[in-house]
Amino acid sequence: MSHTAHIPSHRKPRRSASKTALRAGVAGGMLSTIAVAGAAGPAQAEPVTQTIEMPTITAGLSTSVAASAQATQAVALDLETRAAEDAAATTAAKTAKKAKAEAVRKAEAEKKAKAAAEAEKKAKAAAERASRSAERTTLSASTGSSGSSGSSTASASVSSSSATGSAASVVSFAQSQVGDAYVSGGTGPNSWDCSGLVQAAFRTVGVDLPRVSQDQSTAGTQVSLDNLQPGDILYWGGAGSAYHVGIYVGGGQFVGAQNSSTGVVQKSLDYDPPSGAVRVL
Known part of the structure; x- marks a missing residue:
């Protein structure tokens, strides 16, 4: 062992x-x-x-997916709403800008039109005054050779009878405006141009005359300056192309809205001898 x-x-x-x-x-x-x-x-x-029991990962999956889908849809809807609002705001801004531009353009056009009308009115008044001055110069030159004695004879030859009836009303109205201002285009009650005064005077007796001098110079029967009666319409220039009118008031006198310097005056025919006359009454 x-x-x-x-x-x-x-x-x-x-x-x-x-x-x-x-x-x-x-x-x-x-x-x-x-x-x-x-x-x-x-x-x-x-x-x-x-x-061992393991936790499941699909228990709340469907709920989470649904919630996520709803959130995504809400975001998409919000973005869509904002886009629509932005588009509407842009359109409104463009419309407002266009309307403003149109308003400015219209205002400018109206301003220019008004300025042009005013300039045309002034030019017309200046031309009328110049034409009157030229006509008066011509008439004065043509009658100057006759001398003052000739003028006195002409004045004495006109009728000096007192106005009666409708003619008296026309004369009275015209004389009551003496001293008023002269304004081109004026029709009263305190400022007149020549044809506006004549038209208003005859309107007091129910006679509706044309508005402008040219037409008033042919509104009645042509009469000789040697045979005038109170209430006759005197005109300067040609019949149908007259540039100035007045009213004969008798006694070798007339009333007329002469110009911006004198206004409405009553003067002797020698002051501004007329070219002709028409009788309406």
Whole structure:
């Protein structure tokens, strides 16, 4: 018998390789199962099985997806609303800008038209005054050779009878305006042009004369300056092309709205000898 002592080994007995099986299910809410089996020592141990419940990842998925879809739809709707509001604001701004530009254009056009009308009116008045001056110069030159004695004879030859009836009313109205201002285009009550005064005087007796001198110079029967009667219309220039009118008031006198310097005056025919006369009454 050997004296060699039997020394037990300190080495741990080998374990057989552990066997692990993992079986997991994550679809449709299935339970996941983990099985672990192991054997220790020389003997084969019974496999140990343990069941672990894993959380499902689809339980609230449909709700989250629905909420996300609603949020996306809300954002899209908000963006669409903002786009519509921006488009409407842009359209309104363009419309307002266009309307403002049109209003400015219209105002400028009206301003220019008014200025043009005013300039035309002034030019017409200046031309009328110039024409009157030229005609008066011509008439004065043509009658100057006759001398003052000729003028006195002509004045004495006209009728000096007092006005009666409608003629008296016309004469009275004209004389009551003496001292009023002369304004081109004026028709009263305190400022007149020559034809405006004549027209207003005859209107007092129900006679509606044309408005302008040219037409008034042919409104009645042509009469000689040697046979004037109170209420006759005197004109300067040609019949149908007269540039000035007045009213004969008798006694070799006439009343007329002469010009802006003199206004409405009563003067002798020698002051401004007329070219002709018409009788309406």
